[in-house]
Amino acid sequence: MLGFPLLSVLIFLPLIAALLIALLKGEHVAKHARAVALTASSIVLILSLYMLVHFVPSQPGFQFVERAEWFPALGIAYHLGVDGISLFFIVLSALLTPICILASWESITMRVREYMVAFLILESLMIGTFAALDAILFYVFFEAVLIPMFIIIGVWGGARRVYSAFKFFLYTLLGSVLMLLAVLYMISQAGTADIPTLMTTMFSPDVQIWLWLAFFASFAVKMPMWPVHTWLPDAHVEAPTAGSVILAGVLLKMGGYGFLRFSLPMLPDATEFFTPFIFALSVIAIIYTSLVALVQKDMKKLIAYSSVAHMGFVTLGIFTLNQQGIEGAIFQMISHGIISGALFLCVGVVYDRLHTRDLDRYGNLAVNMPVYAAVFMILMLGSVGLPGTSGFVGEFLSLLGAFQVNTVVATLAGLGVVLGAAYMLLLYRKIIFGPKVHDDAASLPDLTPREFALFLPLVILVIWLGIAPSYILDRVGPSVQNLLTHYHDKLSTDQSVDESTSP
């Protein structure tokens, strides 16, 4: 429908820009690197918005499809496309990258060129992950993300950066290689790595269990789900601000996206089988990590634990296997991407000024930083899930979906919403209003215009999506419906086969 390969441009433009920056020489390398990175990522953002506008909401299938042979002998192809499920993740990646680059404008002074290269490579890999329609291509993008992220945490991170970088890398790698085996097995059965074809391939229920577990190993770590979430607080705390933003904003969404793209449509019987297990893990994640968040003294750690809790709603929503639940999960992921990204930026703002994330060092910021306080408040309320913010829609729909399936689980998860409100409000009260503990903390300067510009689009989105969620839901809905129809068809055929074979 379009004259040029939009998705390939989205993927390769940042790579080309990264190459350009790597070749820069001269005195003003840092300055030029920033400029090129910002320009390239802004162009990608504009192109992704162009894609958003030209996306046909009512069509449930894949759009902007591109296909080229890659390993024809093995049925592996360079196959790209978007549907309602992946669309907004691509836009989210394209939105957060320029914001990250702008956020690092002044705080990163060491090895600026390499930093910008890493972020641009990361951007192209993230977009590639969500656009890939070939299982091996997906894996290549999904896994390659580890390289820039390892470097970002390890080089520009905090005091325990080495430990965190290794933990992040090895945890995710271990999960992913098991997924690779599952993908290879599926390819050997189906004869192709094409995702749409794999979705229609039947795997016997016994095999599905193992394949599902292998995918689960990867996605659960990436998500992250309790109890394999422990890498996340470490990685978040040590990563530079922009690294945390990308990590929380986009990388965590790859797990949920993977469940929706692989586990549900390809392995319906195993999904059905493991649903109670996922519910249990989700509820534990929501309640347990919320409680852990309550006692954190480190701001980034608190938000990191809250992310685990919010991802609990996502897994809960996905595995309700009904329209509301899945739509809610997707909405929650997008909303969490915006809100948690912005919250990490909030932490970054005060960290840049005072170089500590210790809650006890802050207090009474509202006096000197009214704009900051206001921005933080909107984001905090979004995170809590106040009606009128985007956070509400996602949580509400997930819970609505859950109530239709299992009231006990939904009630327990609802309890998590209360706990979420508790720790976020405590955090907010402590640092914005709390008593003036340290003079330096109370006299910090307010947001600079650059910082304000970072927050503005995010804050507007939080409110706009809270008031008009239908913009997203209209586009997500048909694809989810398609997924569910397909899921139930496949499930019932499988069961009818079972019934007919058993005496």
Place this chain on the structure above:
Amino acid sequence: MTSFQWQSLVPILPEITMAVGAMALLMVGVFRGDKSAQLLNILSIGLLLTVLGLILGITPFTLTTLNNALITDSFSQFGKAVIAVGLMAALLLSHRDLREGVMGRFEFPVLVLLSGIGMMLMVSANNFLSLYVALELQSFPLYVLAALRRDNAQSAEAGVKYFILGALSSGFLLFGISLLYGFAGTLDFSLLAGTLMQNGAVPGAVIGMVFVLTGLAFKISAVPFHMWTPDVYQGAPTIVTSLFAIVPKIAAILLFLRLLNGPFAPLTPDWIQIIIFLSIASMIWGALAGLVQQNIKRLLAYSSIGNMGYALLGVLAASPEGTASVLLYMTIYMIMTAGTFAIILSVTRHGEGVESLHGFAGLSKTSPAKAYALAALMFSMSGIPPLAGFFGKLFVFQSLLESGFYIVAVIGVVTSVVAAYYYLKIIKIMFFDEQQESFDDAPSSQARYFVAALSLAFVLFFIVNPNVLMATTRIAAQSLFG
């Protein structure tokens, strides 16, 4: 017996050229002395280029020569081409060190060539006698090379250790061959396959095969026959270590493939268990023992042990796909190793190569290009996409899953994660640690940068068009299965 026909030597023209050339170069060296070491090195590279041309020029029909002693097919052609390229890389890496001093010896390139002839004959062997002779021809120059720095105790120790264990493994090999001969009455691969097919897995033949495989397992340093590797890698001069790491194992793995899918094909159920054990043990030990190493050469020795484990996984499949995946894996591994050693050799301090891991601290600040190249190679070694190393592992695992070895595959990927730790450790030291002492400023040899650049380009851009190399490996593998 028909009269000897000169045309029958055409298939082994590359080896003959190489042998004659090596002798001629030896003469030059004898008369002109060590001053000519670098000249000989350049001439050797030229000779190898000629040989490579001959290898690629010979039409890839399956031909046997010298009373079935040697066979040339697409498989051996592929193996020889890769070996020739690997030898050239090793000579390029050594060029600078041959200029003067203890390593400036004219024997170096000649010995490399002689060993190379052995390797090429190994992949062509079609009979146990030629196999044994080729293997010894390959090994002896390597023993000498390991001890080339005679004034250095470690180097001498490496040479002796390598020789004794190598001789032991040859003993195993010969014993196995004699059992097989006693059982089948023939040394010819195809006749042996026929006899084994008829008689099934009789104990004598199986024991003979086990001894033969043991002897070969020494050569590829599969656990539990790996003990010599770390010591030899560490003790030998680094240019010799790079040679050990780049080339000989390819010849040995190819020999594994030819034996297991040829004469030993009727014994597949028996050898499968041996290969499973060797590969699992190598992967696990290569990963675990590598974790605690402080010397980069020793670390790479364990890495090579682990990598041989992965290559053996592809052997397990016993199918054309599996064989093709091994060939691809070994080619990618060879290229990555050449690049890795090119960079390690070019990092020096006070004129000496840096060997301790922590000596690389801060390399990313002083020589970012080297650090980034080595980082890319290390990520590739640990099998992270989109680098070439990932695809090597990918196809091995695919063939493994197609043959139904699920548990072995799971063990394989898990050990690859463990091994990733030490590759990452090298990156961590270069990028995250602070520099202790400055490195030499003087640029290293152009030849090393050339090898490193080629290797890096391959690792980065393999993903763009993998099909040429893959198609070649498939053709080569197919010829083995007739």
